[in-house]
Amino acid sequence: MEKAERIVSTTGNHNCGGRCLLEVHVRGNRALRITGSKRRFGPEGRQLLPCVRCGSYLKRLYHPDRLKYPLKRIGKRGEGRFERISWDEALDHIAGELKRITGIYGPQSRYIHYATGIMGKLAEKEFFRRLLGIYGGGYLNYYNSYSTACTDYATPYTYGTARTGSSRETLKDSKLIILWGHNPAETIFSTGTLSYLKEAKVRGARVIVVDPRRSDTVKALADQWIPLRPTTDNALMDAMLWVMITEKLYDEDFLRRYCLGFDEGQMPPGIPPGNSLVSYVLGSSDGIPKTPEWAEGICGVPADRIRSFAREFAGAKPGALIQGYGPQRHALGEQPVRGATVLAAVTGNVGISGGWASGAGTFKRFSLASVPVYNPVTASIPVFLWTEAVTRGTSLRSEDGLSGTEKLDSNIKFIASLAGNCLVNQHSDIRRTEAILKDESLCEFILVSEEFLTSSAMYADVLLPSTNFLERIDIAASDTLGEYAIFQNQAVEPQFERRTGYDWIAALAERLGVGEEFSRGRGYEDWARFIVDETRRAVPDFPSYERFRKEGIYYPVYEKPHIAFEEQIRDPENNPFPTPSGKIEIFSERLYRMNRPDDIPAVPKYIPSWEGPEDELTEKYPLQLIGWHSRRSTHSTFANLDRAHKTEALAVWINPRDAEERGIRDGGLVRVWNDRGTVEIPARVTEDIMQGVAAMPQGGWYLPDQNGVDRGSSINTLTGFKPTPLAKGNSQHTILVEISPSKTPG
DSSP states (O other): OOOOOEEEEEOOOSSSSOOOOEEEEEETTEEEEEEEOOOOBTTTTBOOOOOGGGGGHHHHHTOTTSOOSOEEEOSSTTSOOEEEOOHHHHHHHHHHHHHHHHHHHOGGGEEEOOOOSOOSTTOHHHHHHHHHHHSTTOOBEEESOTTTHHHHHHTHHHHSSSOOOOOGGGGGGOSEEEEESOOHHHHOSSTTHHHHHHHHHHTTOEEEEEOSBOOHHHHHHOSEEEOOOTTOHHHHHHHHHHHHHHTTOSOHHHHHHHEESSSGGGOOTTOOTTOSHHHHHHTTTTSOOOOHHHHHHHHOOOHHHHHHHHHHHHHSSSEEEEEOSSTTSSTTTHHHHHHHHHHHHHTTOSSSTTOOOOTTOOOOSOOOOOOOOOOOOOOEEEGGGHHHHHHHGGGOOGGGTOBSSSSOSSOOOEEEEESOOTTTTTSSOHHHHHHHHHOTTTSOEEEEEESSOOTTGGGOSEEEEBOOGGGSOEEEEOTTTOOOEEEEOOOSOOOTTOBOHHHHHHHHHHHTTOHHHHHTTOOHHHHHHHHHHHHHHHOTTSOOHHHHHHHOEEOOOOSSOOOTTHHHHHOTTTSOOSSTTSSEESSOHHHHTTTOTTTSOSSOOOOOOTTSTTSGGGGTOOEEEEEEOOTTOBTTBTTTSHHHHHHSOOOEEEOHHHHHHHTOOTTOEEEEEETTEEEEEEEEEOTTBOTTEEEEETTOOOOBOTTSOBSSOOGGGTOOOOOOTTTOOOOTTOEEEEEEEOOSOO
């Protein structure tokens, strides 16, 4: 007799930007379909509905290319040649390499790579951190992320914290919403953000989108689209400030009461004249007034439009300038972050409902507990510099971003890449990265746990088959805003020899002689109970484990919306900003004392970028290329599925005037190239990208042919490796290229 269909409540927990409540329809051990839950939450009765990506979950779960068994490399590293081995053989080999490398090089040689394929609290990378903390003295830490390095690092120089976001329901009070490089229609900046923005429009808010590309967000929301050249955001911001200052449109009372460094009368003691924001913007410090005409020649936005934009923002209080993460993934990504925070302060839009402090734009209503990890190693590198730590780790110093120690004892010799494709595909300058990883005298052992043979998994010495999120339990929090948590119930049992991370890491701990200390007698589900019990200590109304698992979600109702810095604005004497001065620091003395005004100025400024529109390299490579987070995939997750190509085919966007100059037709195969590599990809000729700029969705899997031409359309074939000056962050949107018709037959 056929078993009855049952419904399992769960959520995806990869790095999609959202966290939806899903219902999996299951019969026996087969998932039949996935639907969004119709349950409603909060006083407004909101649903946590999935986006188009969720339609790929079952295709991914049952894809024939999923890894089934442990594999060991038999060819040269990177060739992708493996043989099947048993779990015992795999774990014995990993244990042996860990013992050998730790014994020779010490704990700083061991590195757990940045990975966001599993974002739950029971992610295998968390358990592997626990293991290395117990066995062998720890591991090399990293800080920052590929997504938000500059905004997380630079925002505190203005506000003292990166927690600058407000509840999205406050947007209903906005008169103007500026989405600066922010694309929630495709990127998903927390589940349901687009609905909040649409509701704000219904209530009368105007929406302006600043972006070189006419994105889905522009099409869905924008009353006005302002395209600008990549890397020139601060030229536009500076000119807006020039208009506000010269026309006295700024909020003088707000600036006097809450801010530091606006004009010469607001400077810290001991700072020479000419270092205030006003001195810079009016040109008294460098002889260049930052007029709209000056900015037009740099950013490509007409001067009249700059004036009207500045006047509208200054006059539309409350107004919300919300930044996306794209502008800060550029060569000098710290500058647009601080520039936006300054515009928010100058217009007095901080600490009020309907305003927005800008910057990082996140906050946490509550936090989930974590698997306990103790790492005796204090040394930490910027995450973007891991390849430097492989090639020259012992020569890294504080000026390179090394923290927690004066120098490293070893280069990285052991890498664990667990549920992530940043080892190759999502890291910059793929051919450079390949050369580093192929050299086995550098990193001596690479462990990968994955669902597929990704571009990164090709470089594994041992490759383990991971479970899919539908095959295990986990606990996940809402992304970026920390408003709710979802229990990820297991829908089906894993097949073949796929194992949860905890299962094989616990077995590895036994081989290393630390099994009891690692597990503390807990099984996998016991750790889920531990997370819930520990969370309840800090969050008293958090449900019991049994109730949480049954209900599937914890979605508390809050008495009032969260408004970033509301207390600081209401009562500044008793609630100073967490900066050295206790004020919003338009001028940062901390940055000033670094004595690097050309690339780390004390007030945010436009600085001409390498591989920007003013670089001499434009004579050879005249097009600026940007990447974007397409709705077809989550980074590289789903990119190997046919459904992704049906959702949105991979193509490079090029403006019709640029296409005509090059003899490129819409749909024709083209080569996008620079000194770092070549990608062959179809062209989309469209007015939706500004002239002089091209755009390619990121996430395509690197697939070089025998000549090294990438036919998988990975944008990182073209990106350069050069970290940003302050955060040492990801600058992977700063790319100069040329595009030409392909000579490939057919």
